[in-house]
Each structure stands twice: as structure tokens, then as C-alpha cells.
Amino acid sequence: MNEELSHIHCFAPGNRREATPLLLLHGTGGDENDLLPLGEAIAPGAALLSPRGQVLEHGMPRFFRRLAEGVFDEDDVRRRANELADFVTEARKRYEIAAPIALGYSNGANVAAAMMLLRPEALAGGILLRAMVPLREAPVVDLGGKPVLIVSGQSDPIIPPSNSQRLATMLAKAGADVQHRTLPVDHQLSQADLAIAKEWLANVETTKSKTVAV
Numbered sequence: 001m002n003e004e005l006s007h008i009h010c011f012a013p014g015n016r017r018e019a020t021p022l023l024l025l026h027g028t029g030g031d032e033n034d035l036l037p038l039g040e041a042i043a044p045g046a047a048l049l050s051p052r053g054q055v056l057e058h059g060m061p062r063f064f065r066r067l068a069e070g071v072f073d074e075d076d077v078r079r080r081a082n083e084l085a086d087f088v089t090e091a092r093k094r095y096e097i098a099a100p101i102a103l104g105y106s107n108g109a110n111v112a113a114a115m116m117l118l119r120p121e122a123l124a125g126g127i128l129l130r131a132m133v134p135l136r137e138a139p140v141v142d143l144g145g146k147p148v149l150i151v152s153g154q155s156d157p158i159i160p161p162s163n164s165q166r167l168a169t170m171l172a173k174a175g176a177d178v179q180h181r182t183l184p185v186d187h188q189l190s191q192a193d194l195a196i197a198k199e200w201l202a203n204v205e206t207t208k209s210k211t212v213a214v
């Protein structure tokens, strides 16, 4: 645990400098340690930056305030997404890393989606596991082909399929290169999430290395 920057966080440098770093964003009630094993499994050797959400809901860390399940305090979403983007800027300087791809689960995926819409320069892309629309009105933004993977659960009791579909459309309209997959699961993560995210990221890295080589 590191308390020097604006957010309590973990940083694991990894041993593959060329791999895109991951920004790990936990779900409600999680912390900076939760997604480290998932990050290592999806991106072996990549640097992992993992902050803890700064909002407490009955003692459970989150990344922004909500009024009820699935009903967000959008002013707080904006404020916290901006603060998180500022943290990423600080951490990139401190650890000398490139812009990360966010790997977010549930509340962490929602704040990642908000960051993409509000501060697109902070992220190189996103893996959004069980994400929903974070802001009713999409800000005008150009995501310039940034890669985004959304993985939804067909029987997710928190996120109706129409909501994750709206998020995919919103990000695609803003210019992201969106892949949206729906699995026959609920809100919990499954092995299939891991396999899909790993394969998607490997493809993103291959495309990046080809672009750099040209």
C-alpha cells in the first residue's frame, strides 16, 4: 500500500516495459488489492496501478457516490472521475509509465467509463466488466479509436442488458473501437471474463506493436 499520491494505491512495476500498464479499478466494497491477481492473469508482466476508491458507503470503498443501486450522484461521478484522472497523471510521472488501459469491475468499470467520457487522455483504453452508463448525457468527446471491451452478464440483476448496450453505443458514438460481449452469467466475474479479456488485450497489443513497427 502506498499513501504518497492523492489515492491510496498499489503499484506493481511488472517486468515487461513494452506492455501497456493496467489501471485496476475495484468494485463496491473492494480495495487496491482485489484485482491484482486478475490483472496479472490478463496482462502477465505489465505494470499494475491499483487505487482505492475514496468514497465510503457504509464503510465500503467505492469510486463515486450513488443515491440508490444503479442511481448515481452525477455531480460526484464527474468530480471523482476527474480526481482519478489527476491521480493517473501523478502516478504516470512518479512511476514513469505510459497511459494505462483501465480494467474495471462493476463500480470500477463505471468510473472507468466516466473517465473515458470526461478525461479521454487519461486512458489508452478500457476493459469494462459489468459496466453501466455512468452519465445520462454523454459529454462531447473524441475517443479517437481507443479500444474498449465491455463484458456484460445476461442475467445480471443490477444491470439490464439495455443499459450496457446503451453504454456500448455511447462510447462507439464518441469514437471508441468497442467490442461488447454478453455472457450467460450474472454480476459475478467468471473464468470466461478472464479468457475474453486476455484474448482481447493480446489482440490490442499486437495491433499496437504493428502500428509502432510501421
Ligand code: MLT
Binding pocket: 027, 028, 066, 069, 070, 071, 106, 107, 108, 110, 158
Ligand atoms: C455502481 O454503483 O457503480 C453499480 O451499481 C455497481 C455496484 O457498485 O454495485
